[in-house]
Amino acid sequence: MPFTAEERFRFDLTGFLVRPAILSPDEVAALVDQVDRIHHNPESLSPEQRNVPGGPSSVVIDHPKVLEVLHEVIGPDIRLEGAFSVWREKGVAHAQGFHQGGSKPIDPIFGYRVHNGEIYAGMVRVVIELTDVKKEDGATSFIIGSHKANFPLPPEHESLDPEKRSEFFTSYECPAGSAIFFSENLIHAGPPWRRDKPRIAILYAYSHYATNWHRMKIAPEIINGLPREKQAYFREVWALDFGQRPFVHNSVENFIKSTDPVTPSRFPEHQNGG
Ligand SMILES: O=C(O)CCC(=O)C(=O)O
Numbered sequence: 227m228p229f230t231a232e233e234r235f236r237f238d239l240t241g242f243l244v245r246p247a248i249l250s251p252d253e254v255a256a257l258v259d260q261v262d263r264i265h266h267n268p269e270s271l272s273p274e275q276r277n278v279p280g281g282p283s284s285v286v287i288d289h290p291k292v293l294e295v296l297h298e299v300i301g302p303d304i305r306l307e308g309a310f311s312v313w314r315e316k317g318v319a320h321a322q323g324f325h326q327g328g329s330k331p332i333d334p335i336f337g338y339r340v341h342n343g344e345i346y347a348g349m350v351r352v353v354i355e356l357t358d359v360k361k362e363d364g365a366t367s368f369i370i371g372s373h374k375a376n377f378p379l380p381p382e383h384e385s386l387d388p389e390k391r392s393e394f395f396t397s398y399e400c401p402a403g404s405a406i407f408f409s410e411n412l413i414h415a416g417p418p419w420r421r422d423k424p425r426i427a428i429l430y431a432y433s434h435y436a437t438n439w440h441r442m443k444i445a446p447e448i449i450n451g452l453p454r455e456k457q458a459y460f461r462e463v464w465a466l467d468f469g470q471r472p473f474v475h476n477s478v479e480n481f482i483k484s485t486d487p488v489t490p491s492r493f494p495e496h497q498n499g500g
């Protein structure tokens with residue numbers, strides 16, 4: 227399934243995109259089990275599987291249907307710079323309310339641009355929902371189109387309360403195993419979860435290979451447990467090595483062939499947070 231004109235139109239207009247059921251039921255089941263153990267019984271997992279993006283969740287790192295979108299909206303060379311999972315019970319919300327937005331990007335690194343018919347998004351989130359999600363369940367929610375906003379969000383649009391929220395508030399519904407891609411520049415929130423069954427999801431943050439927002443905190447055991455072709459998404463942040471002739475491009479392919487190290491991890495003890 228190539229990136230379609232419909233997907234490009236949607237991502238550009240709204241700031242997000244849903245690819246339904248890109249994971250198989252077996253992959254979803256393995257991931258639900260892993261996220262359950264990460265949150266409730268981490269000792270039952272081997273160190274290289276004890277958090278995302280290790281173990282079963284590593285299937286997402288370079289999943290063809292994920293890369294296909296990211297290559298179109300970020301560019302051909304990307305890295306995975308942050309990963310966390312949620313097991314969110316009813317009433318629990320993400321720590322921040324609505325955040326980001328085109329009018330006040332906290333850094334140009336999140337910026338969204340289109341030039342010569344190509345999208346150049348900064349950081350892009352990929353959410354993998356591991357249960358079926360309905361639109362009113364309280365999954366990640368957006369102020370539609372705000373990745374390109376030029377003025378601040380008025381306070382009357384900030385509410386997450388279904389009775390008081392903005393007419394531009396939107397979310398999605400999707401089957402388990404779907405991927406939701408959104409520009410980190412889009413105003414978004416994880417509202418209080420509204421269903422009796424928990425929200426089970428993993429959230430990855432990808433960026434252009436020459437930029438980085440998150441300090442690397444994924445435990446070395448997790449990275450060391452990945453095959454080299456997946457470790458490539460944690461290669462160091464640079465584009466060209468001018469110390470070699472001919473110059474070496476920091477592509478996934480060149481990283482795999484090289485003995486280059488991955489980005490060192492600094493905070494493995496904080497690895498669970500978003
Ligand atoms: O919890 C959520 O659904 C939103 C998480 C979030 O804000 C993010 O991943 O950037």
Ligand SMILES: [Fe+2]
Pocket residue numbers: 325414
């Ligand atoms: Fe966020």
